[in-house]
Amino acid sequence: MLQIEHLTKIYGDGTVALDDVSFEVPDGEFLVILGLSGAGKSTLLRCINRLIEPTKGRIIWDGTDITASSGEELRQIRRHIGMIFQEFNLVERTSVLINVLSGRLGYVNPWLSLLHYFPREEVDRALRNLERVGIADLAHKRADELSGGQRQRVGIARALMQEPRLMLADEPVASLDPVLAHSILRYLEQLNREDGITVICSLHFLDLVRRYASHVVGLKDGRVVFQGLPDEITDRRFKEIYGEEAERITVA
């Protein structure tokens, strides 16, 4: 169970990106965070694994206060939280295999890892995870030679190396075409259903939300404006989240 309590983030320039955000995510949920560009979705997700320091509030995960941890303890927490990104954030000019293996850095011997040494079983694990996302044959290609969909699958494989219990996905499909979007989200759905990994994913399109979410949090200007089931998002609710002028866009 992940509990977000009164989370506030004010950036150095005074931008209030999150304003007293509170909600809970029970284990095994597929939570979608919905909101306009600039609503604070990325900020919220990055506060959970402390890529961004919250200004106020607490984040408690299975009884551990993530916001209070630091150093080694924080790294221990982070390695159980996978994250995938809109821009994939792969290390270009490096092989797919190394990219995937880098997901395991929190587990392996740190000194040996600096020499790019990984034990045999970790390499096997990486190959298994690549197989799981259907691109085992690309292991030795360079990351910058892949297409967008392939890159995001490498991103998922990298996150899977962490054996995560929680998966954060920041608009994982916003750079992909609709068909690929479904295929990537289906992988997340599969992880959620089969492996019981809790997923917190920010998305733009309501159709995708309806199709994949088990629960939805709507953000607007850093505030929670909706909490509930995907079916409860009526057109009126949608306009509350997205503003009056918003039209629903349909994804194939």
Add this chain to the structure above:
Amino acid sequence: MQRKKSPVLSSVLSLIVPGLGQVYAGSPSRGAAFFIAIAVTAILVRWRGNSLLYTGIAVAWLWNVWDACNLAQGRRLSSILPFLAIALVLYVIGWGVTEINLRRLLTDVADVKPLVSDLFQPAVFERDIEELVGEVQFESPCSDSPPAKGSPLESEPYLVLVDKTCGDPGDTFTIEGGNFWPNSRGYIWWSNLAGEMEFRVRYKGDYLTFETDEEGRIPPTTVIVQEPFAEAKDKGPQLYRVQARMRRETGPLHLSETFFLVVEKMVETVFLALMATTIAIIIAIPISFLAARNLMGGNPISMAVYYVVRTILNTLRSIEPLIMAIIFVVWVGLGPFAGVLALAVHSIAALGKLYSEAVESIDPGPIEAITATGANRLQTIVYAVIPQIVPPYLAFTIYRWDINVRMSTIIGFVGGGGIGYLLQQWIRLLMYEEAGAAVWAIAIVVAIMDYASAKAREKIT
């Protein structure tokens, strides 16, 4: 700006001081531009120009009055006319200041021909030199027992005195000789008895020469008695050696001494570039992190370090390596070490800036992603930062290496070692064939290095 200004007042102001009317009319930058342009040009004309050029300034000045008048009424004229007038004046002055002389370019082209032809006959190959010397002794001034006239030898080259065996400086005497190579030319040399002071005798400005006949005999030749050497002044009668010398090339062509010297210095040159570049890389890498805004931003102390490092780098970079070399020559003495230091310091500044820009342009995404896996700081640097900066670092380093190879070939002009030192000396001594060898060596090595680094650059991208 809204309120109308008086065009008359504006014009009068601009007539008195160019630009003042524009300032009055609410356009200070335009006024400043007029004032500076007219003032600077007027000073330059006074200093170096022809008074005819004042016409150009007058045009600009009058136009400036007209402009002020219009500006006061809210109209902006295009300033192309005064701009052209001023530019014309400046180019005329520039032509004079730089002493451009197209006629000389055409009429004196012959002067450069021997130089160019020597450069194209670099002293790479040579033959051995063989020399014939015949000599006789001569006394100056005369003593009670002057030397003998000398006598012809059987088979060795010889010289004999024909009329006198002694005389005062400025007198003339005659020599002749034999057993030299037939039909060849040679020079007369003068030296003291010990033989350590010697020179070629001149006659009316030219070296005194002789031609042998078909039997190798030197016909009677007139020589002037030379002034005594400084140390023999006022020491009374001295014996001197008068020599006839003849040289010719012999044997097959072989690589010249110059060639080996050039090769040796070229090796020194390349090592100079190598050492300078390597030292620069080692120092510039850590410095580049201190000069990267994205790493140093955040707290005031690191920002202060950032500004200090940036300022030092920019200052050092603005000093040309040749000037730097002069400083280091004074500091550590003539030679390649001074050159290494000069190039290294300049390269540190240049690479530090380029490297830091590479650090500034890295994508934060991968760093975020690797941090999120629970990796520690060192792992994050190795997995997310280094892969991003290695390619640009390599590219900049190769680029710098190219520049350093070029610079190292001329750093010797100011005493910084390498081939430039030889080249500069040979040019001064008018030894253009040797200079040609050096120039060719530089061209070849630079071309090879260019080619190699182009290949290397292809590899890394």
